[in-house]
Amino acid sequence: MKNQKGLVLVFALLVLLSITILGVSSVSSSLLQTKMASSLERKSVAFDAAEAAIAGVVFESEDETVLSDPAITDPLSEARQGLVLNMAVDEMSCFDNNRIRRDVTANGMTMTTQHTIAAQFSDQGNVNSWSQTAFVREQACRGSSNVISGSNIKCHVFVVRGCGQSQGSSYAVANTLTAAVFAPATN
Numbered sequence: 001m002k003n004q005k006g007l008v009l010v011f012a013l014l015v016l017l018s019i020t021i022l023g024v025s026s027v028s029s030s031l032l033q034t035k036m037a038s039s040l041e042r043k044s045v046a047f048d049a050a051e052a053a054i055a056g057v058v059f060e061s062e063d064e065t066v067l068s069d070p071a072i073t074d075p076l077s078e079a080r081q082g083l084v085l086n087m088a089v090d091e092m093s094c095f096d097n098n099r100i101r102r103d104v105t106a107n108g109m110t111m112t113t114q115h116t117i118a119a120q121f122s123d124q125g126n127v128n129s130w131s132q133t134a135f136v137r138e139q140a141c142r143g144s145s146n147v148i149s150g151s152n153i154k155c156h157v158f159v160v161r162g163c164g165q166s167q168g169s170s171y172a173v174a175n176t177l178t179a180a181v182f183a184p185a186t187n
Contacts, residue, residue, distance in 0.1 A: 049164025
């Protein structure tokens with residue numbers, strides 16, 4: 001009988017050990033899932049910031065007051081005057097200092113304004129939002145009517161890269177828009 005009491009004690013310790021291991025693995029798995037969800041949320045907010053940056057360029061480029069005021073320029077007009085982006089050779093990075101930059105803040109977009117002041121896009125997770133705009137080429141407009149193709153109008157092609165970066169992150173989430181704008185030919 002004394003041998004059986006010792007065997008029950010060993011069996012009870014093995015059951016407690018297995019329950020402890022199961023509990024520790026459950027807590028570890030839960031912590032890992034929480035980290036993954038948090039990372040996914042930060043990337044999602046950064047992507048929203050990148051999308052807002054692209055929308056900001058479109059917004060500012062369509063602002064009638066900006067377009068009619070010779071003292072301020074829209075990002076597409078500035079990019080047209082800047083360095084040409086050769087898509088076969090050049091890369092366009094969110095951290096490129098040679099491109100036209102616009103920032104989107106938590107205050108949103110304001111008419112009659114160049115959005116060049118960097119500030120937080122979102123206080124939730126401290127996210128920055130900005131765009132880089134570059135001129136690519138001037139080309140004949142495809143799919144347009146004969147009236148346009150016979151005139152002195154060309155399509156000016158631009159690349160707009162929207163960027164969003166969470167605080168503490170070494171990378172930026174980016175999205176790209178290619179836009180063609182009717183404009184007078186330069187030749």
